[in-house]
Amino acid sequence: MSDVVERTLSALPGLLGQHDSGAGLGGGGPGRVSATSRLGGLIRSITALASKHEEEKLIQQELNNLKATVSAPTTTLRLMKECMVRLIYCEMLGYEASFGYIHAIKLAQQGNLLEKRVGYLAVSLFLHENHELLLLLVNTVVKDLQSTNLVEVCMALTVVSQIFPREMIPAVLPLIEDKLQHSKEIIRRKAVQALYKFYLIAPNQVQHIHDKFRKALCDRDVGVMAASLHIYLQMVKENSSGYKDLTGSFVTILKQVVGGKLPIDFNYHSVPAPWFQIQLLRILGLLGKDDPRTSELMYDVLDESLRRAEINHNITYAILFECVQTIYTIYPKSDMLEKAAKCIGKFVLSPKINLKYLGMDF
Amino acid sequence: MINFFLMVNKQGQTRLSRYYEHVEILKRTTLEAEVIKNCLSRSKEQCSFIEYKDFKLVYRQYAALFIVVGIDETENEMAVYELIHNFVEVLDKYFSRVVSDLESMQPASSLEKP
Numbered sequence: 001m002s003d004v005v006e007r008t009l010s011a012l013p014g015l016l017g018q019h020d021s022g023a024g025l026g027g028g029g030p031g032r033v034s035a036t037s038r039l040g041g042l043i044r045s046i047t048a049l050a051s052k053h054e055e056e057k058l059i060q061q062e063l064n065n066l067k068a069t070v071s072a073p074t075t076t077l078r079l080m081k082e083c084m085v086r087l088i089y090c091e092m093l094g095y096e097a098s099f100g101y102i103h104a105i106k107l108a109q110q111g112n113l114l115e116k117r118v119g120y121l122a123v124s125l126f127l128h129e130n131h132e133l134l135l136l137l138v139n140t141v142v143k144d145l146q147s148t149n150l151v152e153v154c155m156a157l158t159v160v161s162q163i164f165p166r167e168m169i170p171a172v173l174p175l176i177e178d179k180l181q182h183s184k185e186i187i188r189r190k191a192v193q194a195l196y197k198f199y200l201i202a203p204n205q206v207q208h209i210h211d212k213f214r215k216a217l218c219d220r221d222v223g224v225m226a227a228s229l230h231i232y233l234q235m236v237k238e239n240s241s242g243y244k245d246l247t248g249s250f251v252t253i254l255k256q257v258v259g260g261k262l263p264i265d266f267n268y269h270s271v272p273a274p275w276f277q278i279q280l281l282r283i284l285g286l287l288g289k290d291d292p293r294t295s296e297l298m299y300d301v302l303d304e305s306l307r308r309a310e311i312n313h314n315i316t317y318a319i320l321f322e323c324v325q326t327i328y329t330i331y332p333k334s335d336m337l338e339k340a341a342k343c344i345g346k347f348v349l350s351p352k353i354n355l356k357y358l359g360m361d362f
Numbered sequence: 363m364i365n366f367f368l369m370v371n372k373q374g375q376t377r378l379s380r381y382y383e384h385v386e387i388l389k390r391t392t393l394e395a396e397v398i399k400n401c402l403s404r405s406k407e408q409c410s411f412i413e414y415k416d417f418k419l420v421y422r423q424y425a426a427l428f429i430v431v432g433i434d435e436t437e438n439e440m441a442v443y444e445l446i447h448n449f450v451e452v453l454d455k456y457f458s459r460v461v462s463d464l465e466s467m468q469p470a471s472s473l474e475k476p
Contacts, residue, residue, distance in 0.1 A: 093391075128384035130384075274444070275441060278438055278441050314440060318444060322438055354409045354411070361439075
């Protein structure tokens with residue numbers, strides 16, 4: 001994990017603790033009770049209720065209080081942040097709180113770092129792609145993308161990759177392309193994710209930056225490379241012939257992952273980057289379909305993946321499943337097929353019910 | 363693609379919900395109620411993957427908490443199953459004892475009930 005994120009995450013509990021004024025203040029001054037204790041109190045009281053009817057009454061009362069607080073002109077941004085957290089909770093339980101949406105946008109615009117974080121979170125949860133208030137967010141995002149504060153840039157990029165109006169893509173596209181060359185890997189990674197989102201909602205607008213995606217694929221940071229794989233999976237799904245030349249690169253990357261060349265952080269129960277392997281196997285499957293020459297390149301690495309995934313853990317079964325699926329999709333080779341069939345046999349005969357399901361799925 | 367991620371307790375109260383595509387608020391509660399009904403009616407011998415409407419549910423039980431992920435047919439179910447476990451491990455490491463803390467939100471009165 002990048003050191004910027006590590007430092008931010010370790011500093012956050014300390015910063016949040018500054019708002020704490022001790023437990024059990026109940027009716028004490030509104031600005032002094034911490035956000036977590038008010039939300040915690042609300043959650044506990046909801047859990048304590050026996051019936052749905054009582055829950056509805058309590059939430060309606062809470063929503064009325066919140067409506068009054070957010071609309072009051074004297075409400076500080078700190079208090080607004082606290083209200084926003086409770087509004088998110090109420091919406092999650094299924095009670096609409098649309099009066100709070102505009103205040104969420106305002107919070108993201110005007111707040112300091114922590115308030116901005118809550119504001120952006122609220123916006124990404126409350127609003128959806130076609131919401132009319134989303135356009136108001138664009139200015140804030142543009143401003144934050146140009147900020148010198150890395151955390152603000154990260155937050156803006158996260159929101160862009162979650163929810164952004166299609167019509168405003170041209171406004172932010174140059175800024176995000178810029179971020180692809182940023183020195184911090186977390187920003188490059190988030191920029192790739194934002195561009196992936198743009199590719200999904202408006203593919204014609206990102207046609208011109210395909211070679212920048214290639215650069216991301218060869219990036220020295222694993223996170224950035226992993227993010228670019230999502231884009232490639234989508235692009236290969238739509239047009240596999242355009243990317244056959246990248247087969248070699250994907251095979252090399254998979255070899256390196258399976259061979260344990262990644263940093264140890266990526267190990268999950270001593271399996272190197274399993275979801276990463278699965279993603280690569282999917283891409284290779286699509287590239288090798290009905291193409292003997294491309295499939296030739298993959299046989300070795302598929303063989304090795306099959307061999308390495310012998311450990312008895314659910315995640316290795318997931319990798320094996322994906323491996324076998326890839327073997328069946330690409331141009332067939334008899335001994336590979338034999339190994340794959342043995343694998344399926346083991347799944348179906350296994351006492352574990354989940355594995356039987358996987359075996360049946362073929 | 364992951365469509366939604368839910369954490370629901372045995373009583374059917376939603377602890378956490380995250381939707382990755384737009385679902386109307388009113389529809390969400392019905393969806394959650396049906397999903398948890400499907401998961402609670404499963405026995406221990408049945409597998410963790412259920413077919414529900416046009417997606418699959420992958421669920422995992424941790425004490426009194428159910429974590430349910432709705433996926434479409436392009437996803438590897440076992441990979442998502444382990445992703446849930448990875449998520450819980452990360453939460454546990456970062457917040458320590460997360461599952462037991464969520465359980466402790468059950469009030470003392472419920473322990474007195476027969």
